[in-house]
Amino acid sequence: MEIVRYDVDKEADPATLVYTFGGAEAVASIRPGTVVSTWTADCYGGRVRSESDMATQVTDTRYINPQTGPFHIEGAEPGDTIAVHFCSITPSVDWGVSTTIPLFGALTATPYTAMLHEPLPERTWIYDLDVSARVVRYRALDSDLTIDLPMEPMHGTVGVAPPLGEARSSLTPGSWGGNMDTPEMRAGTTCYLGVNVPGALLSLGDGHARQGEGETCGVAVETAMDTVFAVELIKGVPTPWPRLEDDTFIMSTGSARPLEDAFRISHADLVQWICDGLGLSPMDAYQLVSQTALTPVANVCDSNYTVVGKVAKSHLPGFTGYAGVHDRLRTLAASIR
Amino acid sequence: MEIVRYDVDKEADPATLVYTFGGAEAVASIRPGTVVSTWTADCYGGRVRSESDMATQVTDTRYINPQTGPFHIEGAEPGDTIAVHFCSITPSVDWGVSTTIPLFGALTATPYTAMLHEPLPERTWIYDLDVSARVVRYRALDSDLTIDLPMEPMHGTVGVAPPLGEARSSLTPGSWGGNMDTPEMRAGTTCYLGVNVPGALLSLGDGHARQGEGETCGVAVETAMDTVFAVELIKGVPTPWPRLEDDTFIMSTGSARPLEDAFRISHADLVQWICDGLGLSPMDAYQLVSQTALTPVANVCDSNYTVVGKVAKSHLPGFTGYAGVHDRLRTLAASIR
Amino acid sequence: MEIVRYDVDKEADPATLVYTFGGAEAVASIRPGTVVSTWTADCYGGRVRSESDMATQVTDTRYINPQTGPFHIEGAEPGDTIAVHFCSITPSVDWGVSTTIPLFGALTATPYTAMLHEPLPERTWIYDLDVSARVVRYRALDSDLTIDLPMEPMHGTVGVAPPLGEARSSLTPGSWGGNMDTPEMRAGTTCYLGVNVPGALLSLGDGHARQGEGETCGVAVETAMDTVFAVELIKGVPTPWPRLEDDTFIMSTGSARPLEDAFRISHADLVQWICDGLGLSPMDAYQLVSQTALTPVANVCDSNYTVVGKVAKSHLPGFTGYAGVHDRLRTLAASIR
Amino acid sequence: MEIVRYDVDKEADPATLVYTFGGAEAVASIRPGTVVSTWTADCYGGRVRSESDMATQVTDTRYINPQTGPFHIEGAEPGDTIAVHFCSITPSVDWGVSTTIPLFGALTATPYTAMLHEPLPERTWIYDLDVSARVVRYRALDSDLTIDLPMEPMHGTVGVAPPLGEARSSLTPGSWGGNMDTPEMRAGTTCYLGVNVPGALLSLGDGHARQGEGETCGVAVETAMDTVFAVELIKGVPTPWPRLEDDTFIMSTGSARPLEDAFRISHADLVQWICDGLGLSPMDAYQLVSQTALTPVANVCDSNYTVVGKVAKSHLPGFTGYAGVHDRLRTLAASIR
Structure with missing residues (x-):
C-alpha cells in the first residue's frame, strides 16, 4: 500500500484553479491501489466568511467550486472503471x-x-463546526434560534473527464460524475466512475459538513475538507453512470432534467446491475428493484438534477459488485486509521 | 373513544365499487375522534391470483384500485383539515x-x-406473505431465486374529494391525496388532508405488503388489508397538500409532473410548515430545510408523480404540528391494542 | 340538414353553470348531422369588465370557465368518435x-x-373588438401604446366526458379535449374527439378573440362567442387524443406535463394516423413526420400543457382522414352561410 | 464590404475536425462587416450514403456533427453580441x-x-435533392411511396464558445447557440449570439435540406452546404440566449429540459426584448407577448430541447432590434447576389 500526499496551495489565485471536468491538465499521476491524502477548498474558495459577505459580491462567479485535481490514474483507458x-x-x-x-x-x-419574478433575497448563514463533537450549528438570521445538527461530511463533487471532448463546469453533474451533491458520498463509500479519456482525470471538491436531500436552496454547509481516498482501477468494465457502494447498499445515480429522467437512469442502472450480479432476467430484476429500492433525491438545483437509487445488499443474497473491490478498499481504509 | 366497524362486501360486483375521489356518495358517517376498523381490497379486487393471471385479461381495466369509503366526516367543511x-x-x-x-x-x-416501442412483457409475480414473521417472499419467474423481504404494510391510496367539482380516478394522486403510493403511509403515521367538500369524503385502499420508493414497475406487493384508523377534525386550518407525521418526522407531499414540481411542492410546504411552527422567517426556514430534509421519492408511475420531503422533529426543537393531534392519536391508538 | 338553436341564459347564477367535463347532465340531445347555433360565456362569465376589475376579487374562483353543454350526441358509444x-x-x-x-x-x-416568490401583480387589460374590421385593440396599461391586432376567434375549450368515471375541471385539457387552448380551434376546423361515455357529452366554451401560442400569461383575449358548429358521429373508430383537421392540415394534440410528453403524444399520434392513412410502415411514417411536421405550442399555463403536431395534406398525397368527414362538414358549413 | 472565402478540406480525417463549441483553436480571423463564403459537411461527414449504410456502423460516434470554424471575430469581447x-x-x-x-x-x-425497451430499428433514408427545382424527394423504405417536399435549407448548428471554460459537444444546444435545430436558421435570417470569450469563436454546420419542427426522429435531411454569411459585431450589448430576426419576425430561443423551460426562456426573453424595444412595462410586454407570440418547437431530440418564440414585427410598431443591424445586413446580402 502506498500513501501519497497531494498538497494544495490554499492561497492560490482563484483564476489559476480548476473549475471543469475535462479541459485541464493532470496535476499528479496516481498508481491504482494508492491512498491519497489531500485537501479541498470550499465551493467559494474561502471567500464567503461572514453573514455580511454576499457570494455574488465577494467572489468572481466565473470561479466557483474549485476542484482538487485532476489526477491521472495510471493505466486507465476508455471502457475501464475507476473506484474511489x-x-x-x-x-x-x-x-x-x-x-x-x-x-x-x-x-x-x-x-x-x-x-x-424579482430574485429572492441573497443571504449568508455561517455555521459553527465542532469536528470532535461532530456538530454543525445552525443559527437563524432573523430570529434567535440555534439548532445543533449532526455533522455528516461529504463531497458534493467527484468526477472524471467527460467523453466527446467536452469540458464541463464543476457546477454540473452528469455521466462523468461531477456535482452530484448526494449525501451518500461520505467516508466509507466507494464511488465507481466510467473512464472516458486516458488517465480518467479524477477531480474532487465541494465539501459539505452536511446537506439535506435535494440541496433545496442550492448551497449546503460548505467547508474546506481534509480528505483521504483510495483509488483502484477495474480494467475492461465500463460504468455508464456513477455507482456507489457502501457496506450496506449498492447505489446507482442518474443526473438529468427533468427529475424523472434522473430517476429513470438510476433505476434502469440498478436493474442492469442486479441482472448482472444475480443472474436474473431483466423483468425479474425490474420487479425486485420495484419492491426494494430506496430513492433519495440528491439535488434539485444544479444544471442537471441527481437522484440516487439504492438497494440493501441484505436483499441481494449472493450479489458482489465489481468483484469485491469495495470490500478490499474498505479493508485497506481500515488499515490506515 | 368510539370504535366503529365498517364491513365491506368482499364478493361485491366490481362495477358497484368506488374508483374515484369525488363523485361517489358517502357509505357511512364518522364522528371525529372515532376509531374505524375496516378492510380494503387489493388494487385488482383479488382477481389476479396466480402467475398465469395477466392483469389486463382477468380484470376490467375500468375497475382498478377500488376504495373503501367514502366516509363522511361529521362537521368537516372546506377550509378544515382531517387527520387520519x-x-x-x-x-x-x-x-x-x-x-x-x-x-x-x-x-x-x-x-x-x-x-x-412495443410494450414490455406483461408478467405476474405472486408473493407469499407471513404476517407473524413479517416476511414477504419474492420468487423470480425466470430463475430459481427466492428472497425473503421484510413486510412493511402501507396504504398506497388515501384521500378526500377534490375541489372544483372534480372526480378523480383512484389511480391518480394530487392535492386531495389519492394514489400517493408512499411507504410512509404505514401504521403509526398520521395523514393530514385538507377538506374540499362538506364531510371531506375520505376513502382509502391499495394496500401494499411492501413497496420500493418510486414503485418503479408501477405495481407494489398488492394485498387486501385489515386496517384500523382514527380520524380527527381540525377546524379552520387548511392543508393545501397532504402532510404526514409520525413519531420521528414531519413530512410534506407533492404530487405533480414533472417530478421536480412534486419536489418543489413538498419542499415549499415544508418551508411554510416550519416557518409557522418555529416562527422562522421564510429565508431562515428555507435554509433549515436545505440542510435537514430527507427526500424519498414515492412514485414515478402514476398519472402524477409523488415526492415526500421530511424533517426529523429532533432538528425542530419546540415544533408542534396541528396542536399535537398526532401525539393524541398515537396515544389513542396505543390504548386499543 | 337540421339547424338547432340552443339558447343559454346569459344572466344565470354562476353556481348553476357547468364547469366540468363529466359530472353534469346533458342539457340537450343532438342527432348526428345536426348544425347547432349557440352562445358561450367568456371564461369569467362576463364579470371582469374594466381595468379596475381584478379577476380574483370580482369572481368566485370555483366558477371559472363555464361551458355550454353538455350535449348528448345520439348514438355515441365508447369506442366511437365525434367530429365537431x-x-x-x-x-x-x-x-x-x-x-x-x-x-x-x-x-x-x-x-x-x-x-x-411573491406573486406577480394582478392586472386587467380590456380590448376593443371590432368584428366587422376583424380588429382586436391592445392598450398598454403603463404607457400610451395601442396596437391593432388581427381578430382570430377560437374556442379554448372543447371536449367530452372523460373515461374512468372522472369529472375534470374545464380549466384542464387532456385526452377528452377540454381546455387545450390552441388557436387552431377556429372556424373551418373539424375537431375529432373519442367517446368515453354514452352520448359523449360534448361541451364548449372559453372563446378567445385571439391568443398567442403558449397563452403565456395564462389568459387570452377572453370574450363571449356566438358559435355555430356541426356534429357528426363516426361509429366504431376510436380516437385516443383529440385530432383536428382543416382544409390544409391534419393535426394531433397532446396534453400533458412535462411539455415534451405533450409533444410525444401529438407526434406519436401523427405517426399512427399517417401509418393508417398512407399504408406506411411505422418507421417510414416516423421519418415522414420528422421532416414535415409543424409543431406550434398551444398552452403552457393549464394544469396540463398542450402541443399541436400538424402536417400539410399537400405532403400526404392520397391521405383521407375519417373517410372524408371534414370535407363533408366543410361543404355543409358552406351551405348555411 | 469584404468577401472572404474559407475553404474546408472535404477529405480531412474526421478525427481532425471540430466537434465542440469551445475547446478548439480559431481557424481564421474575421473582421466585423465581412461576408464569408464557406462549406459545411453533413452531420455524418458524408459517410452515410446509401440505404444500407447504418450510421452506427459506418461512422465513429465520437465524430458526429463536424463544425466549420471556429472563427475569431475581431474585437469581440465578453458582454458583446455578434450578428450572423x-x-x-x-x-x-x-x-x-x-x-x-x-x-x-x-x-x-x-x-x-x-x-x-429494445431500441427501435436503425434505418437509413436517402433523399434526392434538386436544388434548381427546390425539391427534396422522400422515398419510403417499406412501400413504394415517394413524396416531393419543398427544399428549405437551414443550419441546425450555429454557435460560439460557451462561458465558464466549458467545451460543449456540437450535438448540444444552449445559451451559446449550438445544435438548436430550428428551421428558422435559413437564408434571410440574422442570428444574434452573446460573446463569452475573446473573439467569440463562431462555428456552424449541420446543414438540413429540410426539417420538421421537433426533428422528431432526431435526424433531419442532412446534407453538405455551400453557405454565405455576414458577421457584425455589436459592442457592449449582451445577448443571454440566441435571438433571431428576419424581415417579418423577431425570435428568441430557449434550449433546456424539460421542454417547458425552453419555452420559458424564449418567452421571458421575448418579454424583455419587447420591454426594451417598445418602452413597455414588464407586465404590459408580458400581456402583448401572450396575445401575439407564435411558438414553433425546434427540436425534442437533442441533449437540450429548443423552443422558438416569435412575434411579427407588424405587431410591434416602432420596434427596432439591435439598432437595425438586421436591415443593414439584409441590404448587404442583397448587394452580393
Missing part, C-alpha cells in the same frame, strides 16, 4: 457557510426556469 | 401480487410518455 | 378581457411549480 | 440523408429517458 473509496472526509476549519444566490436553487426562478 | 391516524395495517390474506402492465410504469413508454 | 366542425365563431360583444392571475401562467411560480 | 446573417444556404450535393439511431430521438427511450 473515501477513507475519511474531515472539515479542516471550524466553520461552514451556506447562502442563497439570486436565481439559483430549487424554490426560485432560475435562468432556465425563467420567470418574471 | 393509522393504528394498524395488516394483510388479511397470505399472498400478495405484483405485475407489469403494458405501457404502465417508470421504465417503459406510456400513453403520456408516448413512444414507438 | 366549427362553421363560425364570432364575438358577441365589442370587448374582450385579459388579466394576470396570481400564481397562474407560464412565467410565474404556480401551486405546482411552487416557489418562494 | 445568412445570405445563402445551398446544398452542395444532390442527395441528403436521414436515419434513425438506436436510443436517439423523441419517440424512443434514450440514455436519459432510460427504459427497458
